[in-house]
Amino acid sequence: MTTAPQADELRRIHAFVSAFTRRQAARTVPFPGGFAALDDAYALSRGDNHVLVDGPTDPRTLPEVADRLLGHLPHRAVYVLDEATAAACAQPLAAAGYELSTVLLMRHTGPVPELGGAREVDLPALRGPLTESWRRFLPDEGDEVIRDLVERRTARRRGADDVRFLASHDEWGEVAAWGDLYLDPASGTAQIEDLVTAATHLRQGHAGVVLDTALRMAAEAGCTTVFLSALADDWPRHWYERRGFTPVGSVHCFERA
Structure with missing residues (x-):
């Protein structure tokens, strides 16, 4: 079970990820529930050209949205932050040929090291x-x-x-x-x-x-x-x-x- 402090931390982390993605992108294209982050200078990098879902969206239309926004690229990448939203999007995206991998967001909860060196x-x-x-x-x-x-x-x-x-x-x-x-x-x-x-x-x-x-x-x-x-x-x-x-x-x- 996710505790209230953990939920607050996750919201803070999600907000950081969303903001960083927006700022890093050369351009963004919004849609209901998220945006496409795009950079033609690095067109073959999925990390720089993808759809980020950071709010409520329509799972049924998401494959079509990705095709429309990423149609100029040789790949499709859709990243979803919210667990429940991702579960709702899984079937429509799988039917459209997408494969799923899960990336954990891990927060440091240990002591701060006294030494560095880099x-x-x-x-x-x-x-x-x-x-x-x-x-x-x-x-x-x-x-x-x-x-x-x-x-x-x-x-x-x-x-x-x-x-x-x-x-x-x-x-x-x-x-x-x-x-x-x-x-x-x-x-x-x-x-x-x-x-x-x-x-x-x-x-x-x-x-x-x-x-x-x-x-x-x-x-x-x-x-x-x-x-x-x-x-x-x-x-x-x-x-x-x-x-x-x-x-x-x-x-x-x-x-x-």
């Missing part, structure tokens, strides 16, 4: 490691997809007032792990996103350094609600749980190639 970097420092990691994760995708997934980080700067790219370096100065931190001190909310370790530096503690640094920075910025996202059926969620994160909700991701 430092802020710019996109040029991450371009090489990002390219390598995306080729590792998506070996069958072409150069255009990889380019969009790497370069889309530029658009992240628009998503919040304070966006930081953090990296942990090895003893020779090579980027070993990295992640994003989005801060909204006005609402007391922060998101940690895209925490990745380079293949050559796995199991060396670098991801923990980045995560601890992000948590420390969020606390110093006055953000008391700090969250991240993790696939419900993948191993990182358990690593995050061991580091003080607790699931408080989810985003239901309906996608069709």
Whole structure:
């Protein structure tokens, strides 16, 4: 059962996700119950070109809405924040050929780390490691997809007032792990996103350094609600749980190639 404090936290997180998506998008197109977030500069990135349902909507018309708003793209992606709305949308979207995956929203409930160790970097420092990691994760995708997934980080700067790219370096100065931190001190909310370790530096503690640094920075910025996202059926969620994160909700991701 969701407690009242948890419900308040989830509403705050949902509001942050919705606001960040709107601000990051190059343009948005509204419809009853949500909007399409679009960016032609990164047309092959689903994270930058999708439909977000953040309010009451008509599930029966949602597949048609997605076709109309995303018809210029080679993919369809519909993300639904509310649990009950997602359940109502599941059958119409499945009938239209969509597959569902669940991304957990996990809030940090543990102590704030005393130490960090990562430092802020710019996109040029991450371009090489990002390219390598995306080729590792998506070996069958072409150069255009990889380019969009790497370069889309530029658009992240628009998503919040304070966006930081953090990296942990090895003893020779090579980027070993990295992640994003989005801060909204006005609402007391922060998101940690895209925490990745380079293949050559796995199991060396670098991801923990980045995560601890992000948590420390969020606390110093006055953000008391700090969250991240993790696939419900993948191993990182358990690593995050061991580091003080607790699931408080989810985003239901309906996608069709």
